[in-house]
Amino acid sequence: MERFGYVGVLLFVLLGCLWLEVVLRTRVLARAKRLALSWVLPVTLFIAWDAYAIAAGHWWFDVDRILGWYLPGRIPVDELLFFLIIPLASILTLEAVRSVKGWRSGDEAPK
Amino acid sequence: MTYTQLAIASVVVVVIADLWLLRTRMVTRKVFWTSYAIVVFFQLVSNGMFTGFGIVKYDGDAIIGETSPLQGPPPFIGAGRIAFAPIEDLLFGFSLILLSIAGWIWLGRAGLQRTPTAGPPIWRAGPRGPRGPRGSRGPRGIDSSDRSGGADES
Numbered sequence: 001m002e003r004f005g006y007v008g009v010l011l012f013v014l015l016g017c018l019w020l021e022v023v024l025r026t027r028v029l030a031r032a033k034r035l036a037l038s039w040v041l042p043v044t045l046f047i048a049w050d051a052y053a054i055a056a057g058h059w060w061f062d063v064d065r066i067l068g069w070y071l072p073g074r075i076p077v078d079e080l081l082f083f084l085i086i087p088l089a090s091i092l093t094l095e096a097v098r099s100v101k102g103w104r105s106g107d108e109a110p111k
Numbered sequence: 112m113t114y115t116q117l118a119i120a121s122v123v124v125v126v127i128a129d130l131w132l133l134r135t136r137m138v139t140r141k142v143f144w145t146s147y148a149i150v151v152f153f154q155l156v157s158n159g160m161f162t163g164f165g166i167v168k169y170d171g172d173a174i175i176g177e178t179s180p181l182q183g184p185p186p187f188i189g190a191g192r193i194a195f196a197p198i199e200d201l202l203f204g205f206s207l208i209l210l211s212i213a214g215w216i217w218l219g220r221a222g223l224q225r226t227p228t229a230g231p232p233i234w235r236a237g238p239r240g241p242r243g244p245r246g247s248r249g250p251r252g253i254d255s256s257d258r259s260g261g262a263d264e265s
Contacts, residue, residue, distance in 0.1 A: 006167075009160045016153055024232045031224040038215040042207055049117065058114045058173040065166045086204075087211035089153070094146040094212050099230030103142040106135055107219030109226075 005065030006078040010085050017089040026095035028088070038091060043083045047071075050079055114173040118202035125206040128213065135213040135220070147208060154204045159194035163187075169197050 020026045028035055051073035053059055061076055069077040098105060112120075129137050137143040161167045163184045171178035175198060176191025186192050193201065219225050 005164065006161070009157050009166070012160070013153065013157050022233075024230065026229045027227040028229075030227055034215065034218050034224040037218055037223065038211060041214045042211045045210070046207060049121070053114065053117075053173075056173070057170050059167055059169045062166050062168070065164070083207075086207055087214075090146070090150055090208045090211045091215045093149050094142065094215070095229040097142055097146045097149070098228075099232055101142070101145070102230070103140070103145075105140060105142045105216055106137070107216045107225060 002064050003067055006061070006076070007067065007081065010078070010081055013085055013089055017092045020092045020096040020099075024096040024099040026092050026099055028092050028095050035088070035091065039084060039087055042087045043080070046083050047075060047080065050075055050083075114169070114197065114199050115175055118199040118206075121206040122202050125210045125213075129209055133213050133217040135216045137209060137213050137216065143209070143212060146212065147205070150208050151201070151204065154201075154208075155194040155196075158196040158200055158204070161196070162192075162200075163195035174199055 021029050054074055061078075066076045066078045071077060071080060094105070097103070126138055129135050130139075162169075162179070165179065165184065168179035169176070174191060176185070179185050184195055187195055191198055
């Protein structure tokens with residue numbers, strides 16, 4: 001069970017935000033293609049940063065509390081999940097605020 | 112470069128991207144700062160778990176604070192840390208959140224899945240039907256009548 005420590009925290013994040021899709025009707029998961037393309041930039045840049053930071057020893061992980069699978073560059077798979085889930089949580093939060101407040105965000109259809 | 116330097120540089124780069132490359136201008140919008148305020152709270156909680164439980168550890172040569180201890184949690188606050196995490200993580204998080212949101216808005220502005228738009232929350236009205244407004248604002252004033260709640264609506 002210990003090896004699920006990292007992904008356990010990610011599960012907490014998911015539980016904290018996925019309900020917005022239903023209760024606030026954020027329609028983020030409903031726009032799957034847009035979500036998938038939104039991942040490209042943050043995942044690419046932050047995985048590159050992660051690879052550099054791990055190689056330079058800026059940070060490291062408790063090997064007992066990560067899944068134990070790695071991407072090239074000794075990046076734990078847990079980290080890839082992090083860089084998918086945090087953007088999702090951010091976008092869900094943005095759309096949740098819009099759902100309640102209706103504030104302009106810059107992607108409205110031209111009149 | 113240290114984590115401190117990279118974290119500062121990342122904020123500069125992402126803000127430049129938001130203002131002048133993607134031209135999403137999220138940092139000028141109320142909707143972004145409100146969303147960020149919510150996300151940063153949960154960042155402190157979840158990142159506090161990563162660092163307080165020692166799942167992720169940091170090298171004192173790369174951050175303002177000290178190297179994460181072998182046993183037990185690092186300082187909760189002070190000594191370059193906030194909620195167990197290096198304060199650099201706030202900059203890292205800001206960059207990740209802003210880049211993610213700006214990218215999402217940029218794609219929408221480019222015409223990719225602008226719809227269905229968000230809302231209304233389930234406590235305001237039923238699902239938006241064919242007669243519903245197309246804007247991002249929920250159909251206010253339409254009485255769902257089968258619900259007495261909505262007291263928190265401003």
